[in-house]
Amino acid sequence: MTYSRRRRGLLAVTAVSAATVLAVTAAGGATAAPSAGPGEGKAASAEKNLSKERKGNYDARTPNAKTTYNRAAKVAGKESAASEKFRNSLGTQGVVELDPNTGTPAQVTKLNGFLTGRSAKKATDVALGYVKAHADVFKLTTADLATLKLRKDYVDDLGTHHIFWSQVVDGTEVFGNGLKANVTKHGELISIMGSPVSGLTSQAAARSAAPAVSADQARTTAAKDIDGTAKSASSKSSGNTVIWSNGDQAKPVWFHTADGLRKGWMTYVNAGGTKVYTHVIDAQTGGLLYRKDLNSEAGGDALVIDNYPGAPSGGKQHFENLYYEKWLPKTAKSLLDGTSVSAFADVNDDNQPNAGETVKIPGTKTGAEYKLVPFNSNPLCSPTTVCTWDPAKPDSWKTNMNEDVTNGFYLASNYHDWLAKPPISFTPAAGSFDAAGGDPVLLNSIDGAATAANGGPDANHINNANMSTPPDGIAPTMQMYLFGSPGDDTTVATSSSNSAEILYHEYTHGLSGRLVVDAGGNSTLNSIQAGSMGEAWSDFYALDYLASHNLEKDTVANGEMRIGRYDTAGGTIRTMPTDCRVKAKEAACVGVDGSQGGYTYGDFPTIGGSPEVHSSGEVWAQALWDLRERFGHTYALSIITRAMELSPADPTMLDMRNAIVQADLVASGGKNAGIIWQVFANRGMGWYAGVIDGGDSFPAEDFHIPPTGKAVTLTGTITDKDTGKPIPGALVYIGGHASGFAGGYTSTTDAAGKYKITNVAPGTYPKLVVASPGYELAVNPVTVKTGGTASYAVRRNWAAASGGGTIAAFNGPDYSDNACGPDGAIDNTQGLGWGSTTGDDDGNPTNVMIPKHIDIKLPSKLASIDSFKVDPSPVCGDAGSSSTGQYKIETSADGTTWATAQAGTFTAANRGKYNVLTPTGNAANVQYVRFTMLSPQVPDFATNCPAGNYGGCQYTDMTEIQVFGKK
Template sequence: MTAAGADAAQTAGAEGKKPAQTEKQDAGKERKGNYDARTPNARTTYARSAKVEGKETAAAKKFRDSLGTQGVVEVDPNTGTPAQVTKLNGFLTGKSAKKATDVALGYVKAHPEIFKLSDADLGTLKLRKDYVDDLGTHHIFWTQVVDGVEVFGNGLKANVTKTGQLISVMGSPVSGLTTAAQSRSAAATPKVSAEGARSAAVKDVGGSAKSATASTSGVSTKFSNGDTAKQVWFHTADGLRKGWLTYTNSGGTKIYSHVVDAQTGATLYRKDLVSEGNGDALVQDNYPGAPKGGTQRVENLIYNKWLPKNAKTLLDGTSVAAWADVNDDNQPNGGETVKVPGTKTGAEYKLTPFQSASSFCSTSYICTWDPAKPDSWKTNMNQDVTNAFYLASNFHDWLAKAPISFTPAAGSFDAAGGDPVLLNALDGAATAANGGPDANHIDNANMSTPPDGTPPTMQMYLWHQPGATDEQDPWVPSSGANDASILYHEYTHGLSNRLVVDATGNSTLNSIQAGSMGEAWSDFYAMDYLVSHGLEKDTTAAGEVLEGKYVSHGELFRTQAIDCRVKAVSPNCVQPDGSKGGYTYADFPTIGGTPEVHASGEVWAQTLWDLRERFGRSYAMSIITRAMELSPNDPTMLDMRNAVVQADLVASGGKNADVIWTVFANRGMGWYAGVVDGGDAFPAEDFHKPPTGATTTLSGTVTDKDTGAPVAGALVYVGGHSSGYAGDYAGTTDAAGNYSISNVAPGTYPKIVVSAPGYELIVQSVKVSAGSKANFAPRRNWAAASGGGSVVDFNGPDFSSFNCGPGGAIDNAQGTGWGSTTGDDNGTPTNQMVPKYVDIKLPASVTVSAFNVDPSNTCGDPGSASTGQYRIQTSADGTTWATAAEGTFDATNRGKYNLVTPTGNTTGVQYVRFWMLSPQVPDFQNNCPAGAFGGCQFTDMTELQVFGTK
């Protein structure tokens, strides 16, 4: 259920009863995280945005102001064209009888001051998709194509109501594309072949490429194992280049999409596609032993048109192909397939209980294998695969119905469209030497979701680690394929990853905010199904609706129930600090102890359940699903709040806007709530609905805290209303350090953000009133590469090719960092740390006043890879070193800067050495190397800042 490892592999909490989302969720295979050369880190994005904002024309400003206080204009810092243009309290255009495509393109043509597209640019647009949802809204996608080659990610998206009103335009189209492509054509002839790009992509994630034959048609190549490679244009702030868009299955869960530079083979883009999570068959609708839906019944798989009439030996159906992938090679080998159930005398396959396998086994929670007998899963293999096939096929049909309406046009999974779900039940059940599952194939589930047209892979694992006691592993010995809430959770990752996409159809659920909503949507849609079918109880009482109730034997699988209202009184609605009631936005980083997508997402899941209770299931599911289709790329929870408001605007004309704002404000996602961007794990909450009345201008100066000199080119923006893009609620300082942001509603904004090259990022609360000013004084960060700092030495391996080399420690951005190994350079897991260091040369000799350190995991590694014990040394010449500070970080220090006060050796410093002395693996000596903690192999840190005076 998570891209980083085990979905809900929680261990027993301090109470010894309720499972808590703790470090074991980091267990599992090491994997590389997402990367995009268009936005390599937040600092680079801010700097580009500042330049774009500084070049805003009077006409563009007039356009932006014309949309009013609830207008949204966000300009992409790479293209200088809009990433999003919309309004929350109205439409961009009036009703029209024109075609939806003409309405959208007409608006773009009418506003060259903001879209900046010439006739030649408009000529590059190719209609990719125009589908209509159940509200009659057209969702339109144009790609940009030159010389038969598509631009990756950029293009146009537009949403138009059934009466011809334009809701929004998005996509960051490339201006001047034809000219740029012509100038690059000679130099852009690929030097790297499709086969070479496939190999480079596989190598990038540490996988292994199976031998496969290739067939090429035009600019696309398909390999016999299902991998693909297609030529694309890739646009960054540095210009246009030719690349290969690849889809590769590199073994196990290493399923990725890449863009590989066609000249150099370098990685331009990396997307982890895995989200962690003939007749009569005996199936259950909920889980074995459930009061409702817990008894096997007969379901005909052919009658329901899930299997063709001639199906015999493989559950290969209209939307799902299922088998037992016990060796985890993602292929249906001999002994792994299941005969289509049903005989002349009756239905197949009956479940055989293993009731002595654990103290958790009971008539209410029936165990389906015995971890003490690793190959006992074979007994119920046919039942397991068949039940998985039934659940996935059934959920496919349910999601296709109104009001969700996840149809083939919207991107659903169908054999007819070439992308049925490849369902690997009992995944890795025979990967250990004794015939059972190894540590990477237990207590988990996941689903990868490539773009429409490529089959996704769902992997369902066994639960309860062989050799572990019930206290050590508090899960019912069973399979994810027998828990409808788990399988439906995984399937919903496909829904969200197919609806929240860019113009070319790639999922944009990348950041921790977006990823948390991905997990929350999965819980929400799964439990909505079970409740709406009467399989799980949901009365007016709070704390009844529990995800994963089966494997957790009735205890909490998440930290709270999904139906916990704010201040609800229920044993299942108690916060970690002991206070009662459901979560609000500020709880985001603390729900599971540290920011993590499953735990942090609980606040979003509970908010969606609030909408379900306020509006009833049908209307709530409609506007929640439609909001995904209206979403900007990589949304924050505040972006998705806005999208829900817009969905209601389409559905009801906005008559429910006040109630919707009330629901979100009650959860701390009110008008003044703030986030720095999608990667902000520490949002600021607010409980106000949108203000009315006159707006004002926020202005002030940005100066160096130590020298008082003006800081030019700094981006100043209102977090939560801007995500670091140029546009509304943002401004750039001039040569005198002055900035101005117009059309701001009065009130207190908790996150006004200031970013300038070579300076610390400042986030401050500002009360805005008529004529108010806010001045900022950031400190010079002498270590920052953007201010002249440089890496001059380090030990350990260089992971720069994975975009997490030592330079990541001083790029002034928390979205990237320095990843290294714990032991030897190969990452061989042992219980002995080989200390790693990086030496930073400062641009001048300074007297150090403080250090700022974010010790967090990076490079796609799990939380246990964060730096634990550390030491900071200083030097005047880079040869003689002395200790300036040392200590130990723990999980509470992750995801944020931690101010470290030096204890000495602070004068005349021009070199700083940072030592990683241990990872944050609990009980490192005993849990490594045999344990599944990623920190046994890798140790990372995200950022080092150095403050002081010349």
């Protein structure tokens, strides 16, 4: 999410919540740990305490990336005969994804054709006509259709209409739910998406009580949730939206969860620095419903640089008139406040252009202004890698401050215009950043350059860059830091505003953040799969620009396209160049593990040593470069960009592969589908590749193109492993082809434990998933042939609430309103968990851990317990160090007398998976189990708390405990 200068093992804290990232790794047989934050895990000592750990994303609608499995099983089990007939009519490449909360489609489409034929009707009428014609599928009544309000209908450069309807009742919009449709210029319906709410009007009528929480209170709560403070500012109302003078906003929304409709406040809060988030706060309770980290970490005569100072091509300053290029309006006289960018030097990082931080418009009567002054700061400084400041000299950044801000303004303005042109066509209608639309890029050059006592940047404002991307109409913030530090001879001492690749990387986060959205226009790049593609797109578009403008050399050889070439003096901040083909022989194309050649999908969790968005995204970036080599830069950019607009919310890499196939269907009639499938199959993203959902850090790769054999049916029986009895109501689906969790390639077992998945293309699928309330999640490979069968026996998890387990007692605070209560530890998923405090109940950081425990009452007394499974990972977006470290498990027959059954210490290597623990004693005659968190995973706890920047100093969490045994 950030640009991230950190190398192997030194992994940036991501904006993806731990709960989302870790949701399914145990099911996939994970052994690697998720990425460590600064100062955590192996190889992190070089950056210890560099930055405060960030809170990640949270969504009460879909806490484990897409859903909890029992909801999905209920939705799939209610499928009508008419709905099944409709799904089968789409063929083996049809996609029907049902939302587990609403029961309505999150996506309906097909990969090898359109949903409807050509039509001369309006695009909106084509889409709504299809919805009305398939009422059994979409479940929208006439009253429901009346709640749809057309929000946007724009046409891309291929002539495709992208249409968005919000759902509105009583003047208030439903957050995220609605309808999206994509219709070709010939009137063919490509897809319908959006998860609309059925019965919205009646649900709203039942929630007529006035909000108990004000807009101001919601803003304050949101800022506090991210460990910030709402800035003192005046406010005014614009319609039903409250806007504060510092840019913060709050507006009322409806928020639909599995428990029904809630009133909420949607807030946009900038709490200083990189704390820029969107929240939805419950308007009745003040609890957290949604948190989205918007930050993505990575006369006019001016002297500017097209690449970086000293680059062989584009490395020399040249003249550019900012008025002539229409980047500055003619009314601008003194500040770099342009048509799409507003730039200043935010040296104190308060996100405001204070005195001494603004730069006057360059140009005098005698010529252009702001000539770059080179520095000789360290051995990497040279004529081909020019240094622009000296980290060892206080305030040395002031020498080139004017040049730095001006160059950043130039690069961002230029890239804005480039993205607006075909084949990318990122226009105002599509959500581009423009002053006329009220959302120019607020570019903070040399951000935080004066935050340290010595007149330089502190550790939080070095070697990085980031961009926040709020919804259309709210200005994003781009923060460009200085690179280099005293005594660091591995980094060119420069500024990220002087590096085109860094700035373009950050700006592209804005492109993907505005195009991969829900019906309400909110970015949905939430899970590790989607977040990894976000980083990959940023690398790809930046490198594509440089290569297509001959600023970087791109030949048939491998290993030339390197992100970070300037600040590493010829190296790369990734593990491998982006243009490394599979089985490439060049020395640059060697992975961290010593393997030769470019990456494939199965490398996702190991590219950087463990799953992490920057390194895991490299496989996607390389696949996109393969498309560029096969189709050329123009057509590749076209279908890659159009695919973002066609993608479902929070896509996996397989979802986005499908969207690219669809984009080619629109652009060429599908004549390139075979080549596209071969490109992705070569990278392990073939037809049989498998993922459980967007949070799956351990995808299964496959190298096959779509089969052509006749569709078959898969049947089987799901039973209890201990009793042999059938399990009814179990969800069974083929990962990667399940169309989410409820739709094609999905079934629910009947009373006899039998399931039937129809319309399956024959072959071997690596992830057949069995999920049932009260039972462990099972993932197994399956081969589907004519009349194929696959039966499985799964074990009862006696602690699961869905199987009768209850929380009998607990100590510490109750964060149930924020979906972090003790019940989360026994919800049988790795999406939710139990979050508590480290010290006192208020979460004040101290050097003392107050042990926190939960007591679980099992539904039956067990004669013996043979194992526990525990995932000690953090929840609710807390940082990695909030994971449980030292722990103790006790058992009891009556809930009064306790004895130790197991004890030990978890480390970062235990995160993100179920750890099997065998009792060492006291495992007989048990009806109560107590789990106690004795410490968080903060390194050197006594030293680092409270002074250190570790989330574990305040909060200690765990995700899940499971109990297995026999009655």
